[in-house]
Structure formats: structure tokens, C-alpha cells
Amino acid sequence: MKAHPLSPYQIPMFALIAGVSICSGLTPSAMAQMAEFPDPAAVHAQEDLANRTMGDFEANADPQAGLNPEFSASAAAALDPGTVGKWSGIIGGLPVVPIFAALLPDGRVLMWDSVGDNPAESYTDHTFTRAAVWDPETSTFTNVNLSGHNIFCAGFAHLTDGSLFVAGGNKDKQLNGIKQTHIFDYNNDTWYAGPNMAYERWYPSVATLADGEHVVMGGGPSISEVTQGDHTSFRKLTKANWGSHAREYPFVQIAPNGKVLYAGPKNKMKFLGTQGTGTWQVFGSRDALYRYYGSYAIFDANAAKWLVAGGGSSGAVPTNTAVVIDANGATPVASSTGNMNYKRRQHNLTVLPDGTVLATGGLSSTAAQVDLNAAVYHAELWNPQTGTWTTLAQQAVARQYHSVALLLPDGKVMSGGGGVCGKCQEKGYLRKDIENFSPPYLFKKDGSGLPADRPQIFSAPSNVHYGVPFTINVTQVSISKIALTKLPAATHGQDMDQRYVPVSFIPLGSGNLQVTPPATSNIAPPGHYMLWVVDSLGVPSKARIIRIT
Numbered sequence: 001m002k003a004h005p006l007s008p009y010q011i012p013m014f015a016l017i018a019g020v021s022i023c024s025g026l027t028p029s030a031m032a033q034m035a036e037f038p039d040p041a042a043v044h045a046q047e048d049l050a051n052r053t054m055g056d057f058e059a060n061a062d063p064q065a066g067l068n069p070e071f072s073a074s075a076a077a078a079l080d081p082g083t084v085g086k087w088s089g090i091i092g093g094l095p096v097v098p099i100f101a102a103l104l105p106d107g108r109v110l111m112w113d114s115v116g117d118n119p120a121e122s123y124t125d126h127t128f129t130r131a132a133v134w135d136p137e138t139s140t141f142t143n144v145n146l147s148g149h150n151i152f153c154a155g156f157a158h159l160t161d162g163s164l165f166v167a168g169g170n171k172d173k174q175l176n177g178i179k180q181t182h183i184f185d186y187n188n189d190t191w192y193a194g195p196n197m198a199y200e201r202w203y204p205s206v207a208t209l210a211d212g213e214h215v216v217m218g219g220g221p222s223i224s225e226v227t228q229g230d231h232t233s234f235r236k237l238t239k240a241n242w243g244s245h246a247r248e249y250p251f252v253q254i255a256p257n258g259k260v261l262y263a264g265p266k267n268k269m270k271f272l273g274t275q276g277t278g279t280w281q282v283f284g285s286r287d288a289l290y291r292y293y294g295s296y297a298i299f300d301a302n303a304a305k306w307l308v309a310g311g312g313s314s315g316a317v318p319t320n321t322a323v324v325i326d327a328n329g330a331t332p333v334a335s336s337t338g339n340m341n342y343k344r345r346q347h348n349l350t351v352l353p354d355g356t357v358l359a360t361g362g363l364s365s366t367a368a369q370v371d372l373n374a375a376v377y378h379a380e381l382w383n384p385q386t387g388t389w390t391t392l393a394q395q396a397v398a399r400q401y402h403s404v405a406l407l408l409p410d411g412k413v414m415s416g417g418g419g420v421c422g423k424c425q426e427k428g429y430l431r432k433d434i435e436n437f438s439p440p441y442l443f444k445k446d447g448s449g450l451p452a453d454r455p456q457i458f459s460a461p462s463n464v465h466y467g468v469p470f471t472i473n474v475t476q477v478s479i480s481k482i483a484l485t486k487l488p489a490a491t492h493g494q495d496m497d498q499r500y501v502p503v504s505f506i507p508l509g510s511g512n513l514q515v516t517p518p519a520t521s522n523i524a525p526p527g528h529y530m531l532w533v534v535d536s537l538g539v540p541s542k543a544r545i546i547r548i549t
Contacts, residue, residue: 061117062428066398066418068377076393082443082452084393085379091416092433095132095141098417099402100154102489102497104186105162105528105545107409109134110144113402114152114170117430119422121173126150129169133189136408136436146191149180155204155219155249157489157496160212160526160549162186164489165194165231167216168201177202177219177247183231195233197225203247206496207260210521215260215274218250226274237278242270249494251296255327256304258522263306263325265291269332286334287323293368293492294318295349297357298499299384301523304328307337307357307382310344311493314368318345322382337387342376348405348493350413351500352439353483353532353540357382359389360415360437361399369401370423379437395435403431406488406495409530409543413437441538452539455479458511460531460544467519472544476511478536484517484529487545501529517548524548 076087098111112131114120129146151169159165164184171178179201181194197216204219213231217224222241225234251264255271259281262270267286273279286308294311298304309322320340326333340359346369347362358381365374375398380389395415399405401424403417416434424430444450460472482505489497501524506514513533518524530543 060428061419061430065428066372066375066400066431068375068394068396068398071377071394071396079393080447081393081438081449082440082445082447084391085440086438086443087393087395088436088438090396090433090435091139094134094416094432094434095143096130097402097419097430097432098404098434099152099420100156100491101404101406101414101416102156102158102164103406103408103487104133104164105487105547106186107136107545108186109136109406109408109414110164110184110186111404112146112151113420115150117420118425119420120150120152120170121175121422124173126170126172136410136414142189144184144189144191146182148193149178149182151182153177153202155201155206155216155496156491157206157208157214158487158527159183159231162487162528162547165206165214165227167197167206167214168204168219170202171200175202176200194231195227197234198236199223199225203249203492205250205252205494207252207254208497208525208527209254209260209274210258210525212526215252215272217252217260217262217272218248220247224272224278237272237274239276240272240278240280242280248292249492251308251494253298253496253499254522254525256520256522257330261306261325261327261332263296263332264308265294265311267291269325269334271332283331286325287321287336289319289321291319293345295347295359295493297349297351297495299351299355299357301499301501302518305384307349307384309340309349309359309382310347310362312345315366317366318343318362318364320344324387338382338389340389341380341391342378344376346400346403346493347376348399348403348415348490348495350405350407350488350495351485351498352407352413352441353411353485353530353543354441354481354534354538355384355483355500355502357384358405358413358437358439360395360405360413361403363400367423369421370427370429371400372398372427372429375400381439392440393437395437397431397433397435398429399431400429402492404490406490407485407530408436409545411439411442411540411542413439441540445537452537454539455533455535455541457531457533457541457544460546463547463549464517465549466517466521469514469516471508472513472515472531472533473511474513474533474541479505479507479513479533480536480538481534482513482515483532483534484524484548485532485543486524487528487530499524521548
């Protein structure tokens with residue numbers, strides 16, 4: 001593994017004792033906050049290791065664990081996919097559980113898990129990570145294991161050249177974080193060492209900034225860090241200290257004002273200014289809920305519109321409520337939207353080429369991680385125009401803790417994984433498999449079940465520039481919408497790169513369209529995007545992957 005220059009930072013004291021996070025200098029109010037919002041690492045350690053033996057951890061996975069008892073292929077085939085969509089069969093034989101997954105600029109998917117099938121807490125050796133690249137076109141896998149560190153429970157997002165930047169991970173069986181970062185180069189399927197962070201992090205989020213650098217937030221430390229010098233060092237945001245921070249993946253991405261919006265899982269909305277040593281602006285509540293293991297999606301980056309749905313405090317029944325956040329002004333404003341048809345925790349939200357949002361997976365009980373008796377198998381689709389949810393087809397496998405979903409260039413959604421935890425192992429739940437969902441827009445609306453006639457993009461530039469119109473050539477049909485979606489990078493219900501960017505266009509004749517990309521990188525941070533055209537019947541093309549520089 002090649003190394004980039006590393007910066008010598010001092011690591012602050014942080015330890016896990018008996019599954020409880022202990023940080024020096026916590027105030028009583030901070031300790032109370034930690035009790036209200038439990039650290040996922042504490043949940044891991046307390047639930048996974050209590051009264052267990054190594055025999056429990058080494059138990060083999062049950063191939064039936066997580067299968068939908070109500071699913072039958074014949075019943076699924078009888079449904080109209082033009083109304084409810086259609087799930088593929090189970091694609092098994094994966095070399096890893098897809099806990100962490102990112103779409104690469106060549107259309108392949110990088111995925112990884114940990115050091116083994118068992119809980120991370122049960123291993124003493126954390127000097128490697130199991131990883132693989134999946135090619136959806138050929139359904140083949142290439143092993144790309146990482147040597148040196150375990151990047152289980154890391155945060156990640158794409159670099160401007162399409163490589164993947166990964167921050168933090170798992171240090172030991174006590175679930176301490178690591179300060180190392182890593183970069184995956186898809187051109188040669190090689191891992192590189194990035195710069196060391198100042199702090200060890202486990203469950204951090206990574207947000208791409210307007211200049212292509214990244215802010216790393218959470219994962220234990222109260223101070224965020226920003227990459228510098230094209231990811232050769234870090235700068236600490238010492239004046240943006242937000243106090244004690246449970247190790248959880250924050251809901252964070254850049255807003256049109258250039259600041260980073262914090263939208264969850266806690267209920268206070270905040271703007272993080274990343275200039276200099278940083279600033280926080282704290283606003284009112286998003287809602288009254290702590291959306292533990294909820295999910296979010298930016299469904300209109302131009303208008304800075306976020307959908308946040310599901311989740312709920314550990315030990316409580318999750319919610320089916322959802323809110324829309326408008327972060328386009330000086331003060332973010334939240335308003336309620338329609339409720340999901342199912343209560344969900346551990347689910348995923350995926351924004352689709354037509355601007356709708358798909359919810360998949362999750363559980364509906366008080367369990368924090370896994371309850372196969374309370375799996376939510378039905379997908380459902382949120383319409384931003386009406387604010388309503390429509391129930392769609394049900395999948396064959398429960399996708400709960402450590403599952404993932406992301407949009408593919410063919411317009412389908414990959415849903416997979418689940419497992420690698422103590423509760424998972426206890427139930428035999430270990431899913432080294434995926435299912436692909438074809439949304440209703442891929443089928444004709446006449447009840448025939450036949451594939452829809454899709455528009456095609458015949459030509460498009462590989463690189464485009466902010467505010468500079470470019471020309472594409474498409475099928476000569478009526479095009480109603482053109483949009484960009486940033487390449488996804490998903491784990492634990494959070495997609496750290498996902499955003500939907502509608503773009504304006506002008507017909508030029510003969511299938512040529514003049515497209516105008518966003519004017520600023522605050523709307524669409526630099527990097528690779530899927531370019532979609534959607535016809536007047538709502539059918540999307542396959543995507544062209546282009547780069548905004």
C-alpha cells in the first residue's frame with residue numbers, strides 16, 4: 001500500500017470500559033446527553049458481549065435467517081411491476097457482507113465489511129479489511145482487501161478524481177476508532193494511505209466541500225477536521241467544538257451557502273462553517289425526535305431540500321414520520337410531510353433519477369439492531385410533489401443492521417447485506433448477498449409487465465464545468481427532466497455523497513439538448529455524477545457518468 005505524506009498529530013485519550021464510552025472532562029450535562037443519546041459502540045459492546053462465549057460467536061450463519069416467510073416467486077410474478085416495481089432474485093456468493101458500499105466512476109461497486117463474519121468485538125487482529133469490487137454488468141467480484149487497518153465503521157466520500165476517501169475505522173476488540181485515512185483508486189484497484197487525522201474516529205461522517213476537500217465530523221471527538229492540500233493533511237476546527245458527541249453517523253452535507261448542514265440524528269439543526277478554525281450556528285429543532293438509525297436524502301440540491309424519515313430512540317418503537325428541511329436560506333426550516341406506511345429503523349433512503357425517494361429495509365420493533373420477526377420487506381416510494389408514500393413490492397430478504405442500498409447507473413437500486421454483530425450472530429443473520437430493485441418507472445403502465453421503452457443518451461461529454469452549457473444527444477422523444485445524482489457512498493442508512501441536482505436544458509433539434517450544469521460547487525461539489533434524462537412518461541435513461549470540475 002503506497003503512502004501519502006502523514007502529519008504527526010497527538011491522539012486524545014479515549015477508551016471503552018465495560019462497553020461505556022469514557023471521555024475525560026465531561027460535564028454533568030454532557031453525561032446526561034450521552035445517556036439520552038446512547039453511543040452505538042456502547043450498544044455494540046453491551047449487547048454483543050454480555051454473557052457470551054466464543055462458541056456463540058463462531059456459530060455458522062443460517063441461510064434461512066432473514067428470508068421473508070411471506071415471499072413467493074409466483075405471487076411476486078403475479079403483481080404488476082409497472083405499479084409496484086420488481087425485485088430480482090437473490091444474488092449470493094459475495095466475498096463480503098456489503099456493509100459499506102460506494103459506486104465507482106466505471107460503474108462498479110466497492111464494498112467491504114470487517115475482519116470476519118463474527119462481531120468485531122470478538123477479534124484481536126484488526127490489521128486488515130475484507131473488501132471486494134462488484135461489476136453489475138457481469139455480476140463478478142474482485143477481491144481488493146486492505147492491509148494494515150480495519151476500516152469497519154469508517155466514514156467515506158468520493159474525491160474529485162473518483163477515488164474513494166475513507167476516514168477512521170476499528171482499532172481493536174474494544175471498538176476504539178483509528179486516526180488513519182485511506183484512499184481507494186478504482187483505476188488500479190489499489191488502496192493508498194491518506195493523512196492521519198488528529199483524532200481516532202469510529203462512526204464518523206464525511207462531507208464533500210465546495211473545493212473538493214472534505215470535513216470529517218463525529219465518530220467520538222467533539223472537534224471536526226478538514227482535509228488540506230488535496231488530502232495531504234488536516235486542519236482542526238477547534239472553535240466549532242460541539243461538546244460531547246456520541247459515536248454516531250451525523251446527517252451532514254454542504255448547503256448552498258457553503259456551510260455544512262447538520263440535520264440529525266439529534267433534533268437540533270446546525271450550520272458548520274469550515275473556514276479557519278470553524279464556527280457553529282445552532283437553530284431550532286428539526287422535530288421532537290431523536291432519529292437513531294434513521295435515514296435522509298437530498299432530493300433537490302438546487303433548493304437545498306432534504307427528506308429525513310424514520311429512526312427513533314434505542315428501545316423505543318421507531319417512527320414512520322418524515323420531515324422536509326429547506327436549507328436554502330439563512331435559517332434552515334423543517335416541515336412535516338406524509339408518514340411512511342411502515343415504521344422503520346436501520347432502513348435506507350435512495351433518491352431516484354426522477355426525483356422520488358425510495359425507502360427499503362429496516363425493522364419496526366423496539367430492537368436497536370436486528371429483529372427478524374419485525375422486518376419491513378415492502379419498499380415504498382415518496383413523491384416530493386404530493387408528499388405521499390406508495391407501498392411497492394416486497395423483497396425476499398430482511399435488510400436490517402449493516403445493510404445498504406444505492407442507486408446503480410441502470411436505474412435499479414442495489415439492496416444488500418445485513419449481519420456482522422452479536423445479535424446478528426445469535427440469530428444466524430449473515431447476508432453475503434444482494435437484491436436489485438427495478439422501480440415502477442422501468443415498466444410499461446399497461447399491465448403487461450413488459451419493460452418500458454427507455455430514452456437513451458447517445459453522447460455526452462466526460463467533463464463539464466460549472467455554469468457552462470454543454471450538449472448531449474438523446475433519443476428523439478419528449479424529455480421532461482434532466483438531472484444529476486452524485487455517485488453514492490452508503491452505510492448504516494446514511495449516504496454521505498447522495499444528492500439529486502435538477503438541471504435546466506433547451507432542445508436544439510435532432511435529439512440534441514443544451515444542458516446547463518449548476519453555477520456553483522455549493523450546489524454540486526466537484527466530482528463524478530450520473531447524468532439522467534427522463535421522458536414525458538417518467539421513464540429514465542441509463543445514466544452517463546460525467547465529471548464536474
